[in-house]
Amino acid sequence: MLETTDIHGHLLPFDYLTCSANTSAGLARTATLIREARQQARNCLLFDTGDFLQGAPLIDIAAPPDNEWTGPHPAITAMNALDYDAVGLGNHEFNHGVEWLVKTLEQAEFPVTCANAIRHMGATPKQDKTLVSQYLMLDRIVTDCAGQAHDLRIGVLGVLPPQITNWDHSHLEGQIMTRPIVDTARALVPRLRSAGADIVIALAHTGIAQGSAYDTAENAALELADVPGLDAILAGHSHLVFPAADHAGIEDADIEHGHLKGVPAVMAGSxxxxxxIVDITLQKGDAGWNVxxxxxxxxxxxxxxxARPVVADPVLCDLLEPAHKTTIALMDKPVGHSDKALHSYLGMIRSGPLIHLVAQAKRNAMPQFVPEHILANLPNLSVA
Incomplete structure (x- = not known):
């Protein structure tokens, strides 16, 4: 099982803010690793765990309010080309509203799942009507070490932080509700098993944190590992790496073998x-498949x-070249002029003209988003 996560529109190995090569990121570089891994494994699945539709100029051109790019969404184009088996939603997928999200996902040639972003909430998670598929069943033919083919049914469950209704309240009020991550998984993993899933994978847009004390935790991957019936957790959201030193010292997080409480798990940075990569060996017994x-x-x-970073995949680079050129042209357009030098080098310790500019812009924008009758009796402050 291969995972990407928190791509945030960084599709090409290029930094649009400095107009220079990005040597440490970009899905086009990851694509080369994907192709290599697919050649190394007889049976291979590719997943993304969310936050792929927001975060960089290359895809901001396809988002409201300006929609400068009218072609297929660059991120969806790239993911279609890489032939993802399934994708989960992240919190930033909702930054441009529900209507835009639904319309954009129509371009996807891969299935999308999220079990706790809910249109109409039922009495239990099993009765919820979700925005996208509550879960997925992927039927695949896999080949064993002797070359024998087998049918394998893979259950896929997507979850994200329930805090999206706070973070994007203006977009989601009255349209989307959420449930806690672990509660949702506890209710639905047995349903996947009863529906015939041989293995169950969580596409979990949630980070790894020590012992959350409340059920609506934002970073709940460690608690998710307690849910019976989960065979692997593909985590994300926190932009950290697992297994790696990022999570050293967290109890029940095995950074040597990549396990959370014994469940194989991975988080691929950002x-x-x-x-x-989560690599599992399956055996078939009288009761079915087991890890x-x-x-x-x-x-x-x-x-x-x-000496050099992984070479970017040329097919993906060529595919995204039109959107790349459009982005460069838009980034080259002046948006204003200042006779005064602007910098923020000392912004953490004192005020400066750039910080004032940002604060004033935010303050001036406030009336566009908050009704006048509310602002009339309140101070309008800006923190930058």
């Missing part, structure tokens, strides 16, 4: 910095000690 062995690893696109 912006295409790593490819996550005999498992391990997880991450492969960086710019490994330490290597």
């Amino acid at each position: 912006r295409g910095s790593h490819l996550g 005999a062995r498992s391990r997880a690893e991450v492969r960086p696109v710019n490994p330490a000690g290597r």
Whole structure:
């Protein structure tokens, strides 16, 4: 199982803010690792765990309010080309509203799942009507070490932080409700099993944190590992790497073998910095398939000690060239002029003209988003 996560529109190995090459990120570099991994494994699945529709100029051109790019969404174009088996939603997928999200996902040639972004909430998670597929069943033919073919049914469950209704309240009020991650998984994993899933994978847009004390935790991957019936967790959201030193010292997080409480798990950083790999060995017994062995690893696109980063996939680069040229042209357009030098080098310790500019712009924008009758009796402050 291969994982990308938190790509945030960093599709090409290019930094649009500095107009220079990006040597440590970009899905086009990760794509090369994906192609290599597919050649190494007889049976291979590719997943993304969310936050792929927001975060970089290359895809901001396809988002409201300006929609400068009218072609197919660059991120969806890239993911279609890489032939993802399934994708989960992240919190940033909702930054441009529900209507835009639904319309954009229509371009996807891969299935999308999210079990706890809910249109109409039922009495239990099993009765919820979700925005996208509550879960997926992927039927695949896999080949064993002797060359024998087998039918395998893979259950896929997507979950994200329930806090999206706070973070994007203006977009989601009255349209989307959420449930806690672990509660949702506890209710639905047995349903996947009863529907015939041989293995169950969580596409979990949630990070790894020590012992959350409340059921609506934002980073709940460790607690998710307690849910019976889960065979692998593909995590994300926190932009960290697992298994790696990022999570050293967290109890029940095995950074040597890539396990959370014994369940294989991976988290592939952000912006295409790593490819996550969960490798499981299956055995078939009288009761069906079971996981005999498992391990997880991450492969960086710019490994330490290597003279050069992984070469970007030329097919993906060519495919995105029109959107890239449009982005460069838009970034080259002046948006204003200042006779005064602007910098933020000392912004953490004192005020400066750039910080004032940002604060004033935010303050001036406030009336566009908050009704006048509310602002009339309140101070309008800006923190920058």
